[in-house]
Amino acid sequence: MASGRALVTGGAGFIGSHLVERLLRDGYKVHVIDDLSTGSFDNIAALEGDPAFSYTIDTVLDLGVMERLVDDCDVVFHLAAAVGVEYVIESNLKSMQINIRGTENVLELANRGKKKVIVFSSSEVYGKSTDVPFAEDDDSILGATTVTRWSYAVSKAVDEILALAYWREKNLPVVIVRLFNTCGPRQTGKYGMVVPRFVKQALLGEPLTVYGDGSQSRCFASVYDVVDGILGLHASEAALGGVFNVGNDEEVRIIDLARLVKELAGSPSPIRFIPYEEAYERGFEDMMRRVPDLSRIRAAIGYRPKATLGDIVRSVIEYYKT
Numbered sequence: 001m002a003s004g005r006a007l008v009t010g011g012a013g014f015i016g017s018h019l020v021e022r023l024l025r026d027g028y029k030v031h032v033i034d035d036l037s038t039g040s041f042d043n044i045a046a047l048e049g050d051p052a053f054s055y056t057i058d059t060v061l062d063l064g065v066m067e068r069l070v071d072d073c074d075v076v077f078h079l080a081a082a083v084g085v086e087y088v089i090e091s092n093l094k095s096m097q098i099n100i101r102g103t104e105n106v107l108e109l110a111n112r113g114k115k116k117v118i119v120f121s122s123s124e125v126y127g128k129s130t131d132v133p134f135a136e137d138d139d140s141i142l143g144a145t146t147v148t149r150w151s152y153a154v155s156k157a158v159d160e161i162l163a164l165a166y167w168r169e170k171n172l173p174v175v176i177v178r179l180f181n182t183c184g185p186r187q188t189g190k191y192g193m194v195v196p197r198f199v200k201q202a203l204l205g206e207p208l209t210v211y212g213d214g215s216q217s218r219c220f221a222s223v224y225d226v227v228d229g230i231l232g233l234h235a236s237e238a239a240l241g242g243v244f245n246v247g248n249d250e251e252v253r254i255i256d257l258a259r260l261v262k263e264l265a266g267s268p269s270p271i272r273f274i275p276y277e278e279a280y281e282r283g284f285e286d287m288m289r290r291v292p293d294l295s296r297i298r299a300a301i302g303y304r305p306k307a308t309l310g311d312i313v314r315s316v317i318e319y320y321k322t
């Protein structure tokens with residue numbers, strides 16, 4: 001089994017904490033840096049006392065702290081980022097700083113010792129393209145800079161471009177992971193994520209808030225499948241310098257997701273339709289469909305997501321019940 005010292009930025013977040021657990025199981029020594037802005041200490045509390053695990057509560061914007069941590073590791077999983085459409089709209093300046101300066105810090109420091117960096121990007125970079133499924137070399141189609149939502153996509157595109165430039169010009173080993181909608185235990189609905197929101201609403205008997213008319217669709221992947229994909233890419237020499245979609249390609253309309261959550265939770269909650277402008281900001285543009293083309297990661301590492309949408313929703317219901 002692989003081993004080494006991994007630094008996980010954003011390791012107290014939803015995806016980060018699942019990745020940390022898996023790395024520890026695989027024999028890595030793991031250090032987490034997280035400023036707990038959207039992550040939660042509860043996500044890593046159970047790991048305290050594991051001699052292979054340590055953490056720093058601080059920001060990736062602090063160069064002094066980051067220098068020490070990057071020097072002490074063999075690979076950086078750079079997940080620290082502003083997360084969720086609502087959060088990015090509400091804390092826009094902070095989001096841009098974390099997403100752009102934070103990544104630049106990581107790449108610059110990693111480059112000194114040529115430490116490998118797994119850079120986490122987002123399916124947001126495809127923007128409002130309607131040409132599904134989205135393949136990694138497809139065009140990004142972004143909206144106006146005055147519509148705050150697009151700033152997230154721009155910041156992640158800048159991260160990717162920086163990482164690719166370090167790879168091409170400095171031979172820094174990087175892999176870019178474009179995450180599609182990912183769900184599972186520990187995900188919070190606080191920053192907009194639809195599955196934990198619907199599950200909580202259903203369990204509390206509150207109306208399920210479907211934005212728009214609910215005909216927009218997404219593909220939801222289990223965090224466990226996503227972590228498998230991330231570690232598969234990390235283990236693959238051929239993945240170096242590459243951009244990879246990671247997610248699930250089973251598509252569901254948001255209205256049907258709401259119905260499924262109600263059914264699996266056995267909930268009498270009504271479904272309430274909320275206009276986008278009320279839910280987000282004036283001029284908000286949602287993407288109607290977002291489906292990953294998984295051919296590249298399938299060819300590289302034989303990736304095939306195992307969990308169905310039903311499995312995922314049930315795991316989130318279990319989590320919120322306990």
Ligand code: UDP
Nearest residue numbers: 085192193194195197209210211216254286
């Ligand atoms: N959504 C919704 N109700 C909510 C939260 C989200 O209908 O309470 C919709 C949202 O407009 C989008 C989809 O669910 O079409 C997925 O939203 P999320 O924020 O989870 O992810 P993203 O928009 O980044 O795909």
